[in-house]
Amino acid sequence: MAPKDPTSRKRRRYGWHEPRWSDPAFWAAVGLTVALVVAQAFLVGERGTTFWYASMAVRVLFTWILISAVIRIRVGIQRGLVGGFRESQERAEAKPTGSTADNLARTSGRTVGRAIAAYKKSQSSSSD
Secondary structure (H helix, E strand, O other), rough: OOOOOOOOOOOOOOOOOOOOOHHHHHHHHHHHHHHHHHHHHOOOOOOOOHHHHHHHHHHHHHHHHHHHHHHHHHHHHHHHHHHHHHHHHHHHHHOOOHHHHHHHHHHHHHHHHHHHHHHHHHHHHHHH
């Protein structure tokens, strides 16, 4: 399999790193899930019956879905923010500064904004 191109423009999805076993957040989710399932196993009565095993399997599934979603969302937001900040810095450094069209647009926009603000101010003061 060919390695992924890090410069591709494909939208990134933040969450677990690939491969999963190298991601500390994944192992935190696994550990938390195991701890919660063990706690549930001690709290649920009638151990050793078929219904107990079936209910524990369902509990493991729901607990894993819930815990992994919460941790993946939390970690994904943080990684996405850091990645987005890094990407914006790279774009800003790569962008040529001092383009004549950009400077003209910025200056004319500022001038028009000041003119509109002055007009609004004169209208509000004359109506008083």
